Amino acid sequence: MEFKDNIPIYLQIKQYLYREIAVGKLQAGEKIPSVRNLALQLTVNVNTVQRALQQMNDEGILYTKRGEGNFVTEDTALLAQTKQNLINNELDKFVQSMNALGVTNDQLSSILANYLK
Template sequence: MSKEFQSSKPIYMQIVDSIVIDILQNKQKPAEKLPSVREMAVKMGVNPNTIQRAYGELERMNVVETRRGQGTFVLDNATLLDELKTSMQKEIIENYVEQMLEIGVSNKDMIEQLQNYLEGCE
């Protein structure tokens, strides 16, 4: 399936996020090879240049490394993955809080509602 993309964020960053999520969920295992740029482009329905850029960004973040003639590999770096997990959580929380404040929910109510919601889910 091709991926759907949000309109306000660069596509390459959304691909970076989705690969990081795959790694966090262990769908993409540490020390294993990522699909080639072409395979990933076909899989996601995205321009190969965009995938190349996403891989470059992941390399800059030290999540992957490119080995000449072999491809791009996920690095086995538990500390970094923990950091990424934390920063992703932070981003989600920020969005949640921002949207709740926008519709006039106080901090206290926010916590209470979240608590209620989670209890309801159990």
């Protein structure tokens, strides 16, 4: 994983894990890799991974079983909302980029409709 310099690494790790959950690579109730394994896999400090996981625990996306590790929540409504938030963030970026190119929202609607045909 390549990290961007302008965004804290722990936030990028959270985004990575959110995407893994959203696309189904990590299922509801599934154990996620250990903090050490994630740190090795992503080539980051263990404390950075721990910070990301702690925030995800605080948000309810993950939960911890003492002595067993971190697991993806089984709250399907929360998982669906998390996926929708990711989609909305990507759409926001896309629309802003198109607006910066001078494309209005009305034009964007017809451009997308034509593109998707």
